[in-house]
Amino acid sequence: MKALTWHGKSDIRCESVEDPRIEDGRDAIIKVTACAICGSDLHIFDGVIPSMQHGDIVGHEAMGEVVEVGGDNSKLKVGDRVVVPFSIGCGECFFCKRGFYSGCERSNPNKDIVSKVWGNSPAGLHGYSHLLGGYAGGQAEYLRVPYADVGPIKVPNTLTDDQALFLSDIFPTGYMAAEFCDIQQGDTIAIWGCGPVGQMAIRSAFLLGAERVIAIDTVPERLELARKAGAETLDFRHEDIYDRIMELTRGRGADACIDAVGTEADTFSSVYATWDRIKVATFMGTDRPHVLRQAIHCCRNFGTVSIVGVYGGFLDKIPMGSAINRGLTFRMAQTPVQRYLPKLLGLIEEGKFDPSFVITHRGSLEDGPELYKKFRDKKDGCIKVVLQP
Template sequence: MRALVYHGRNDVRIDNVPDPKIEEAGDVIIKVTKTAICGSDLHLVDGLMPTMEEGDILGHEFMGEIVEVGSAVQKFKKGDRVVVPFTIACGHCQFCDDDLYSLCDNSNPNPDLSKASTGHSISGIFGYSHTLGGYSGGQAEYVRVPYADVGPIKVPDSLSDEQGLFLSDIFPTGYMAAENANIKPGDTVAIWGCGPVGQFTIKSAWMLGAGRVIAIDDVPERLDMAEKQGRAETIRTTNRMDVYEKLMEMTNGKGPDSCIDAVGAECHGDTMFGKVIDKTKEVLHAPMSRPYVLQQIMMSCKKAGTLSIPGVYIGMVNEVPFGAAMNKALQINMGQTHVQRYLKPLLAKIEAGEIDPSFVITHRLSLDDAPKAYETFKNKEDNCIKVVMTP
């Protein structure tokens, strides 16, 4: 089959690789019909995420048709059309029982690598390094999906692939980010980052009762989408003091009730230590995330406000004003998305017409175009916000 394969930093190619096979009785094999590039995929190709190996297949946002079913699978049959969560969960450990699927004890076959970076084993993730299981991803013609009775959900015939695809990650991620922000009716919510996750976070904040949504970025096409599709007020800069001062002006000096970091490790901004941090990362090849958004949020959020972090962070984050967060009594909620928890309720919202997730797509391409698509997406060329590919 054809698949997008990692060959080293900033080197991904379409290769012919062996077709996946059923390895465990709970597996299914899916023929991928749609797959997407996620912002966190850039952490892999940029070399920020450790334990990538040459030959790894990328991609954790995908859906398709089941073409082979393991002997223990009960929920699905050949021909079923499904969307697959990016987090892999066993369904029966303590954390899965508590609906904390991204913390699954059993789905990561490389627990020692995971413990080395986090102190504990966390769940496997498709196409996202050997620290997170070494699973082949879905930017391919076919993919093996383990624990099939726990993960995928059927997509009804009434919905297109493009409407169902983003249940795999960015819609649940945006919704959980808004839920973690403890939004009360009428609250002012500030969201850093207007990429795909940010766009769904904006939509979700309104669903959860926000009175105002303020979106912060410096990419014009993303801000335009936030205004037109998300009805958000916008701040069109990432300059540290400009953002703080504008937020104080917009909230009469109080600050937003909730602040959401929908950017993560490779954010852009200004800080007196920024060049030092980037140089250290370059010289030591250390997994070091940039602190700019966290700095702005911790200084800008209102006293006793809530900070929600759906953005992916890797390794260390230096120069974070933790004293400000502590003294202002900020509540901080974060984590990889427990996708399985949100599949049914968010699918119901799509079916009811409350949201059409395809609004975020700007580029529709063939899987063969994936290497170029990564460059376009990474460099923010051609007004690219979200790429969907067909194998």
């Protein structure tokens, strides 16, 4: 089959690889009908995710048709149309039973390695390094899905692939980011990053009752899409974000702040941000947490900081003095997608949310390497790429 594979920094290739096969009775093999390039995939593309190996198949947003099912899987049958969550949950461990599938204790075969870095291991992920299981990703013609009697959700034929695909990651992630804010009537929510997850968070915040959303980015197309959703927008290259948020909230700060950027924040706007870039470039640091610092400072007393942008290591100069003295609450997670799937699928079926609005570019797997570059460089108004194998 054809698949997109990793061969080093900025080197994604479309290659012929072996077809996946059933390895466990609970597995399923799906023929991928649609997959997407996620902002988190760009961290792999940029070479900042450790333990990638040459030839690894990338991608964690995929859906398709079931073509083979393991003997112990009674949930799925050949011909079912499904969306595959990016995190892999067994459905039986302590965390899965509580709905925290992205904390699954069984699905990461390399959990002993990652525990040395993070203290404990999260779930295995599709297409996201050997640190998180070494599972093949979904930017391919076929995908093996472990624990397929727990993860995938069946999609009715009344929905298009475009409507359903983002249930795999960015819609649940953006919705969770807003849900973490515990939105009350009249709340103002500030969101850093108007990429695909940020766009889902903007619309989810309004859906959950926010009165105002302040969206922060610098890419014109992203800011325009945020305005179409009703958000007020700030361009961090031309405005002091802290000063403007204080002005817009009469000096109080936002009720909740969402970091939808993560480790590779743009380092244009401050001395600390420039220092982040220098430290990463000289191997003195692992992440560039400028957005997180700013979100903490811009949050009101006893407000919430919701973090869904990906961080990988140790963060420097985080203003914990500000956070503790002003009573901030932090909520963060890799999204337990399975927890949200029934509700969010229902919202799409009812016509209350159509995630396809974010798609700007399409292509085949052969187009993938060039579209990775275009997405990373934010060229040609590229906000979200969908590939059709």
